[in-house]
Amino acid sequence: MLFAIVSAMLLIFAFPNFNQSWLVFIGFIPLFFSIQKRSPQKAFLISYLCGFLFYTGVLYWLYHVTVFGLIVLCLYLSLYFAIFGLVFNRLIAYNLRLTALLAPLIWIVLEYIQTRIFFLGFGWTLLGYSQYKNLSLIQHADFFGVYGVSFVIMLVNVAIYRFLKRSVREIIITAILLMMVLGYGILRLNEGRTKEGIKVSIIQGNIPQDIKWNPGLAEDILERYSLLTQMAALDGPDLIVWPETSFPGFLVSDKELTKKVLDLVKGIKTPLLLGTNTEKALESFNSAVLISEKGEILDRYDKIHLVPFGEFVPFSDKFPYLRHLVLGELGEFTAGDAFSVFETPTRFSVLICFEDIFPELARTFVRKGAEFLIVITNDAWYKRSGAPYQHAACSVFRAIENRVPVVRCANTGYSCFIDSRGRIYDSVEEAGTHLFITGYKSSEVPL
Numbered sequence: 243m244l245f246a247i248v249s250a251m252l253l254i255f256a257f258p259n260f261n262q263s264w265l266v267f268i269g270f271i272p273l274f275f276s277i278q279k280r281s282p283q284k285a286f287l288i289s290y291l292c293g294f295l296f297y298t299g300v301l302y303w304l305y306h307v308t309v310f311g312l313i314v315l316c317l318y319l320s321l322y323f324a325i326f327g328l329v330f331n332r333l334i335a336y337n338l339r340l341t342a343l344l345a346p347l348i349w350i351v352l353e354y355i356q357t358r359i360f361f362l363g364f365g366w367t368l369l370g371y372s373q374y375k376n377l378s379l380i381q382h383a384d385f386f387g388v389y390g391v392s393f394v395i396m397l398v399n400v401a402i403y404r405f406l407k408r409s410v411r412e413i414i415i416t417a418i419l420l421m422m423v424l425g426y427g428i429l430r431l432n433e434g435r436t437k438e439g440i441k442v443s444i445i446q447g448n449i450p451q452d453i454k455w456n457p458g459l460a461e462d463i464l465e466r467y468s469l470l471t472q473m474a475a476l477d478g479p480d481l482i483v484w485p486e487t488s489f490p491g492f493l494v495s496d497k498e499l500t501k502k503v504l505d506l507v508k509g510i511k512t513p514l515l516l517g518t519n520t521e522k523a524l525e526s527f528n529s530a531v532l533i534s535e536k537g538e539i540l541d542r543y544d545k546i547h548l549v550p551f552g553e554f555v556p557f558s559d560k561f562p563y564l565r566h567l568v569l570g571e572l573g574e575f576t577a578g579d580a581f582s583v584f585e586t587p588t589r590f591s592v593l594i595c596f597e598d599i600f601p602e603l604a605r606t607f608v609r610k611g612a613e614f615l616i617v618i619t620n621d622a623w624y625k626r627s628g629a630p631y632q633h634a635a636c637s638v639f640r641a642i643e644n645r646v647p648v649v650r651c652a653n654t655g656y657s658c659f660i661d662s663r664g665r666i667y668d669s670v671e672e673a674g675t676h677l678f679i680t681g682y683k684s685s686e687v688p689l
Contacts, residue, residue, distance in 0.1 A: 243276065243288060243291070244276075245272035245273060245275055245276035246272070246273050246276045246277075246288045246289070246291055246292040246295075247291075247292070247295060248272040249269055249270055249271070249272040249273035249276070249292050249296075250291075250292045250293075250295035250296040250299065251295075251299075252265045252266075252268060252269035252272070253265070253266060253269040253270075253296045253300075254295075254296060254299035254300055256269060256372040257300050257367070257371070257372050257628065257632060258628035258631035258632050258635070259627070259628035259631065260628075261375070261631075263372045263373050263375065263376060266369055266372045266373070266395055267395060267398045267399060267402075268399065268402060269399065270396070270399040270400075270403075271399055271402055271403050271406070273288070273289065273292050273327065274330065274334075274399070274400075274403045275403070276288055276292075277289060277327050277330065277331045278331070278334055280331060282328055282331055282332065285327050285328050285330075285331035286324045286325075286327060286328040286331075287324070288327065289323045289324045289326065289327020289328065290320050290321070290323060290324035290327070291320075292323055292327070293319065293320035293321075293322065293323025293324060294316055294317065294320040294323075296323070296367075297315070297316040297319045297320060297367065298312070298316045300367050300628070300632070301315065301316065301366070301367065302627070303624040303625065303627035303628065303629040304624075306623055306624055306625050306627075307552075307623050307624075315364070319356065319364065319367070322352045322353075322355075322356050325352060326345075326348060326349055326352055329345075329348050330345055330348075333345060341400065341404070342397065342400045342401055342404060342412040342415070342416075343397075345396060345400045346392075346393045346394075346396035346397045346400065347393070349369075349392060349393070349396045350389040350390075350392050350393050350396070353365070353368050353369070353389055353392055354389060356368075357599075357600065357601075358602075363600065364599075365388075365599050365600065365601075365636075366596070366599055366632060366633075366636070367632070368388050368389070368392055369391070369392040369395045369396065370383070370388035370389065370390070370391030370392040370395065370639065371388060371632065371635040371636060371639065372395075372635075373391055373395070374634070374635035374638040374639065374664065377427065377431060377663060377664055377665060378424050378427035378428050378431060379391070379394070379423060379424060379427055380427070380638075380639070380642060380664060381426055381427035381430040381431065381642060381663065381664075382423055382426055382427065383639055383642045383643050383664075384430070384642055384643055384644075384645055387601050387639070387643050388601070388639045388643075391639075394419070394420070394423060397416050397419065398416055398420070400412065401413045401415070401416035430663060431663055433663075437688075437689040438689065439686045439687050439688040439689050440480040440481065440587055440588055440686070440687050440689070441477065441478065441479045441480050441481075441684055441685070441686055441687070442479055442480065442481050442482075442483060442616075442649050442659075442684070442685065442687050443471075443474035443475070443477060443479040443481070443482045443483065443682055443683065443684040444482075444483050444649060444650070444651040444657045444659075444670065444682060444683055445467060445470045445471060445474060445482065445483065445484050445485070445488070445651065445682045446470075446485070446651070446652065446653065446654070446655060446657045446670045446679065446680065446681050446682065446683075447463070447466055447467050447470065447484070447485065447488055447653055447680065448653065448654050448655075448678060448679060448680040448681075449463055449466070449488075449622070449653055449654075450622060450654075451620075451622040451623055454487075454490070454620075454622070454653075455490070459490070460490035460491055460496075460499060461499075463490040464489075464490055464499060464502060464503070466680070467484060467488060468502070468506050470680070470681070470682045471484075471506060471510065471514070471682075472506075472509075472510060473682060474682040474684055475510035475511075475512050477684035479512060479684050480512075480513070480587040481512070481513050481514075481515060481586070481587060482510075482512055482513070482514050482515070483514075483515045483516075483616055483618065483649065483651040484514065484515065484516035484517060484618070484651065485517055485618045485619060485620055485651045485652050485653040485657075486517035486528070486594055486595055486618040486619050486620045486652075486653065487517050487518060487519060487528065487620055487653075488516055488517050488518070488618075488653065489503065489516055489517065489518035489519070491518075491519070492518070492519045492520060492521050492526075493516075493518040493519070493520055493529070493531055493539075494520065494539075495520075495521055503516070503533070504533065504537040504538075504539075505537065507533045507534070507535065507536075507537045508535075508536060508537035510535075511535045512535055513532065513533065513534055513535050513540075513586050513587065514532075514533045515530060515531070515532050515533075515584070515592065515616065515618075516530070516531055516533070517529070517530055517594065517618045517620075518530075518531055520542065520544070525576040526574070526575050526576060527544040527545065527575060527576055527578060528544070528545040528548070528553060528575050528594055528595070529542050529543060529544050529545065529578075529594075530542070530543045530545075530592040530594060530616075530618060532584045532586065534586065540584070540586065541582060541584050541585075542582070543578065543580070543582035543584075543591070543592050543594075544576075544577070544578025544579075544580070545575070545577065545578055545594040545595065545597065546577055546578045546579065546581070546597070546603065547577070547596075547597050547600055547603060548575055548577050549595065549596060553574070553575040554574050554575055554576075554577070555574065581606050581607055581610055583607065583610050583611050583612050588613050588614075588689070589611050589612055589613045590612050590613060590614045590615065590616055591607035591608075591610070591612035591615055591616070592615070592616045592617075592618060593607075593615060593616070593617045593618075593640075594617075594618055594619070595618075595619050595620070596619070596633070597617075598615075598617045598633075598636050598637050598640050598648075599633075599636045601639070601640065601643060604640040604643070604644055605643070605644060608644040608646055612646065613646060613689050614646050614647040614648065614649065614687055614689060615640060615641075615644075615646055615647070615648045615649070616648075616649045616650075616651065617637050617648060617649070617650045617651070618651050618652075619633065619650070619651075619652045619653070620652065620653040620654075621633060621652055621653070621654060621655070621656075622653050622654040626677055626678065630652065630654075630655055630656040630676070630677060631656055633656070634650060634656045634658060634660075634666070637650055637660055638660055638664040638666070639664070641660045641661065641662055641663070641664050642662070642663065642664040644662075645662045646662055646689075647659070647660060647661050647662055647687045647688060647689065648660040649687060654677060654678050655670060655676040655677040655678065655679065656669065656676045656677065657669060657670040657676070657683065658670070658676070659683075659685045659687065661688055662688070667685075668683060668685040669683060670682065670683045671683075
């Protein structure tokens with residue numbers, strides 16, 4: 243049991259804010275020794291405990307939003323650890339020759355299911371994301387996605403475990419595979435870009451969550467964004483971006499606030515992409531709206547993948563009272579159904595909030611012609627925790643998987659620019675910190 247706790251601690255320290263990413267390559271070894279001679283039932287329970295401690299330690303920041311939700315989510319996610327532990331226990335019990343290959347395959351199948359299953363899909367803490375700064379190691383994500391990096395991580399864990407059990411073959415094969423992965427990564431990192439870039443300015447308004455929807459402060463919030471936008475416009479960007487729900491109301495419906503934004507854009511003569519709530523009839527949407535340099539609304543994207551129990555309540559059509567028990571001040575949103583590709587100044591698409599943790603969404607936008615992606619989000623809920631950096635790690639992989647740049651614009655940070663190799667090359671920063679600062683950044687986006 244102690245070894246399972248050690249494994250959980252090693253894995254926790256591999257993720258932001260601790261950032262000891264190398265620990266993930268040995269993180270499972272104590273767990274393997276803990277379950278190797280146990281009954282299937284005990285292997286399941288020990289692995290479940292390890293998973294629960296790991297997820298609680300990495301996702302602890304959710305308690306700022308909901309303690310109950312944090313516990314339920316961790317109890318659910320731990321099942322994937324438990325299933326893997328049970329299967330691994332059986333593999334080593336039967337001493338199968340292909341254990342070193344089968345175990346990583348089973349792990350990434352479970353990660354894939356964890357990401358994609360119904361409305362419960364939550365791929366925030368996949369093993370591969372811990373390596374988002376190790377660029378040479380993760381370039382093969384353009385073939386296999388983040389799952390390919392998770393495969394390599396688990397392969398190393400199993401190989402070291404087998405080596406400690408006096409089996410040399412696996413460690414040799416793993417070393418050869420690692421050299422191939424690193425060699426490919428170095429080749430991709432040294433490639434040149436093929437097309438001129440554009441200049442984009444990102445605005446980090448830094449609006450505290452507890453005042454964000456205060457009607458009496460709407461004018462002050464809009465004034466802060468306006469001043470930052472006017473300063474950013476002096477850099478001559480091709481596009482300015484505001485974060486998720488930065489507009490303090492419902493665009494178009496709130497006529498006076500909308501007019502101020504449209505007049506602002508006409509004044510700076512620069513296209514603006516802003517996050518806002520919108521409504522149509524009785525439906526509300528979490529949207530990204532593009533306004534032309536002439537102050538005209540050109541296009542809109544409505545968030546497709548809503549946050550369960552945050553933006554909608556599953557089965558609320560059958561149990562309407564659940565809406566009042568769970569949803570916050572803004573009520574329930576309707577999911578969009580169109581993969582919008584904006585066309586000024588070049589073709590790009592937008593991912594809102596946690597949509598960038600779903601690889602298939604980013605891939606669909608790129609297949610439809612987006613030359614770069616913009617992520618607008620509001621991570622103010624999670625205070626000064628590892629959450630914004632864990633979130634940014636997902637964007638790094640979306641950039642590599644699709645070989646397109648990603649621009650991140652967050653209310654309280656982490657707002658940054660990521661090239662098509664996953665390199666974070668510019669950001670809103672002050673005195674060495676990215677979080678809870680007010681500012682803007684203009685930078686070239688290499689296409």
